[in-house]
Amino acid sequence: MLGVVAAALGGPEVLQVTELPEPEAGPGQVVVRVRAVCVHPADVAATTGQIPRGPDVPPFLPGWDIAGEVASVGPGTADFAVGDRVAGMIPWYTTRGAPGGYAEFVPAATDWLVPLPDGLDFVSAATVPLNAQTAHQGLSLVSLAMLPAGSSILVTGASGGVGGFATQLALQGGYRVLAQAGHDDEQWVHGLGAHEVIPRTVELPTVGPVAAVFDAVPVGNAAAAAVEDRGVVVVTRPTPDFVPARGVRQELQLIRLDRGLLADLVRQVAAGRLRTRVADTMPLTEAADAHRRVLAGGLHGKIVLTVD
Known part of the structure; x- marks a missing residue:
């Protein structure tokens, strides 16, 4: 099978299309025939060494979020059958790329996967797991602050993957949402239902005060x-420049795989209760170019790699 491996730490040029052994499903596993894998900034961070891999060194496979079909089932595995459509998140924070999603076939524990409802395509499904779970879990940290219904929440990066889901889920939670949109993305964020859309050019200290910020x-x-x-303030990665003042505290949201939550979020996207968007699809073999586009910025949605 073909896979795209990071042969060294560095920029997109380190990604190499490689022939790899086709995996076999072990006990409690299935092999997923990947049809779509989302390209995340986290993938770029992994290849550049910003996500540490401990004592391990390349080569490794990037890729967290996959959607596809079950190709084979391991011994004693009853959750899925061959041919089932699935979406899932490889917990890259534990696998460190063994496996990763940039491959034609991926061995996956069944608790990484959820059924893919009819009517939800592989490409859209592949944009959900990491981003939507991060948003939901980050908002749970806001909820721990015991904010009353109707409290105002500012979401930065609301036109991005995590921020877009955070905006929608905060609205579902009964909050008043002020959402900061990227360039030319105001209409998209308005469409998510935000009470107020703030252009990226606005100085945030002039906004509010709000009860909480989801700083995506x-x-x-x-x-x-x-x-x-x-x-x-909930952040999705550490911000070393944060200086505590006025009793404001910062909470760091680190993704954790929650199969029940993921299944619910995928169902909501399939039912149209949550929206996601795709900027472009590219063949798996063009993963390096996809990383270049992520680094260049300015995307309106996610890039998804597809496998015929």
Whole structure:
């Protein structure tokens, strides 16, 4: 089978299309014939060494989110059958690319996967697991602050994957959502239902004060400046420049795989209760070019690699 491996740490040029042994499903596993795999900034961070791999060194496979069909089932595995449509998240924080999603076939534990409802295509499904779970779990940290219904939440990066889901899920939670949109993305964010859309050019300290910020970019201190005293800022990666003041605290959201939550989020996307978007699809073999486009920025949606 073909896979795309990071042969070394570095930029997109380290990604190489390679012939790999086809995996076999072990106990409690299936092999997924991958039809779509989402390209995340986390994949770029992995290949550049920003996500540490401990003592391990390349080669490894990037890729968290996959959608496809069950190709084979391991001994004693009853959750899925050959031919079932599935979507799932490889917990890359534990696999470190063995396996990763940039391959034609991926061995996967059954608790990484959920059924893919009829009517939801592989490409759209592949954009859901990492982003939507991160958004939901980050909002749970906001909820721990015991905010009353109707409290205002500012979402930065609302036109991105995590921020877009955070905007929609915060609305479902009964919050008043102020959403910061990227360039030329105001209409998309309006369509998500945000109460107020804030252009990226607006200085965040002039916004609010709000009870909480879901800082999906993240922008750090600028976001904290929009929070009321003793408010909370949820960030999706560490912001070393954060300086605690006025009782404002920062909570770091690190993704954890939750199969029940993932199944619910996928069903919501399939039913149209949550929206996602795809900027472009590219063949798996063009993964290096996909990484270049992610690094260049300016995408309106996710890039998804497809396998015929």
